[in-house]
Amino acid sequence: MPDKNMTSLTIRRPDDWHLHLRDGAMLRAVLPETSRHFGRAIIMPNLVPPVVTTADAAAYRDRIIGALPDGADFTPLMTLYLTEDTDPADVKRAYETGVAQAVKLYPAGATTNSASGVRDFEKIRPVLEQMAEIGMPLCVHGEVTDNDIDIFDREAVFIDRILKPLRKKVPDLKVVMEHVTTKDAVDYVRDSHKNLAATITTHHLIINRNHILAGGIKPHFYCLPVAKRELHRVALVQAAISGDKRFFLGTDSAPHTDPAKLQPCGCAGIFTAPNTMSCLAEVFDVAGKLTKLEAFTSLNGPAYYGLAPNETTITLTKGDPIAYPAQITTADGPVTVFDPGFDLHWRVET
Ligand SMILES: NC(=O)N[C@@H](CC(=O)O)C(=O)O
Numbered sequence: 001m002p003d004k005n006m007t008s009l010t011i012r013r014p015d016d017w018h019l020h021l022r023d024g025a026m027l028r029a030v031l032p033e034t035s036r037h038f039g040r041a042i043i044m045p046n047l048v049p050p051v052v053t054t055a056d057a058a059a060y061r062d063r064i065i066g067a068l069p070d071g072a073d074f075t076p077l078m079t080l081y082l083t084e085d086t087d088p089a090d091v092k093r094a095y096e097t098g099v100a101q102a103v104k105l106y107p108a109g110a111t112t113n114s115a116s117g118v119r120d121f122e123k124i125r126p127v128l129e130q131m132a133e134i135g136m137p138l139c140v141h142g143e144v145t146d147n148d149i150d151i152f153d154r155e156a157v158f159i160d161r162i163l164k165p166l167r168k169k170v171p172d173l174k175v176v177m178e179h180v181t182t183k184d185a186v187d188y189v190r191d192s193h194k195n196l197a198a199t200i201t202t203h204h205l206i207i208n209r210n211h212i213l214a215g216g217i218k219p220h221f222y223c224l225p226v227a228k229r230e231l232h233r234v235a236l237v238q239a240a241i242s243g244d245k246r247f248f249l250g251t252d253s254a255p256h257t258d259p260a261k262l263q264p265c266g267c268a269g270i271f272t273a274p275n276t277m278s279c280l281a282e283v284f285d286v287a288g289k290l291t292k293l294e295a296f297t298s299l300n301g302p303a304y305y306g307l308a309p310n311e312t313t314i315t316l317t318k319g320d321p322i323a324y325p326a327q328i329t330t331a332d333g334p335v336t337v338f339d340p341g342f343d344l345h346w347r348v349e350t
């Protein structure tokens with residue numbers, strides 16, 4: 001039941017443990033939408049070309065810091081894009097010099113700009129063993145890419161075919177299953193004893209596959225992994241509001257211009273950075289679990305990554321429905337902001 005009495009909530013400044021900032025004009029346009037509310041974010045490396053080496057990550061980090069608005073209180077946490085040729089020594093260097101906090105595993109062909117990802121998982125064993133030794137987390141896009149596997153089953157099949165054997169071979173590897181979309185993934189994380197956590201996006205707490213396909217196709221609800229049945233969405237909400245330390249926010253805010261999304265073969269990705277905190281507060285409020293919002297957005301993520309929570313706070317207040325732009329403009333074209341389909345009553349005070 002909604003907590004009708006609660007109209008103000010102060011929490012530690014949140015972090016986003018899965019974010020796409022892109023580069024150039026797009027980076028400059030979308031970065032302020034995140035730095036306004038978030039203290040840190042794990043920055044995804046799927047640029048073209050990808051962010052593979054320590055040097056690539058350091059250069060990208062400099063470009064992000066250079067694009068920050070004046071006075072912003074935001075730290076990008078960088079990731080390396082894992083390829084079959086990634087050098088374990090370079091990964092170690094990135095972690096130990098503080099240039100990168102994690103490595104990102106894309107199965108080749110699974111999602112946007114994943115062509116340089118992994119085909120043969122045996123080839124990355126030495127890197128994973130090195131990471132296990134130094135305690136560096138592996139962020140995983142958990143979907144198989146086989147044409148004969150139904151797209152709605154690709155996450156569950158990935159867990160059985162790839163993730164379970166991989167974690168058995170390298171049990172000390174710290175893994176984050178990114179943007180989980182299924183009850184199967186939630187159960188798998190809950191059943192694990194250590195070294196496994198999951199990020200959950202804002203949009204997967206709100207939409208199911210009907211939102212994409214019923215009553216006309218909605219490209220702005222299309223992302224990967226694709227939203228599943230309602231029972232899976234409910235399992236994700238239960239995990240997010242539970243306070244369980246193994247689940248935390250990774251928005252997967254993934255901007256694409258409208259022309260790139262609205263075409264016969266449209267891009268996957270939902271842009272949620274501008275209204276994510278308001279959407280989440282609404283979801284937690286409706287569930288009567290506002291008191292668990294801070295764990296999900298601000299405490300569980302840093303704890304898993306071995307970092308302290310942010311020192312500063314943000315305050316959300318409840319009132320009349322808030323206004324937010326339907327799109328933001330970028331020099332590359334307009335980018336549509338996620339529309340949850342209901343009013344948002346929680347405003348982040350600035
Ligand atoms: N989530 C998405 O649908 N798209 C992401 C890639 C990803 O996170 O898989 C993107 O980079 O656009």
Ligand SMILES: [Zn+2]
Binds near residue numbers: 111224225
């Ligand atoms: Zn992904």
Ligand SMILES: [Zn+2]
Binds near residue numbers: 018019020044252
């Ligand atoms: Zn992503």
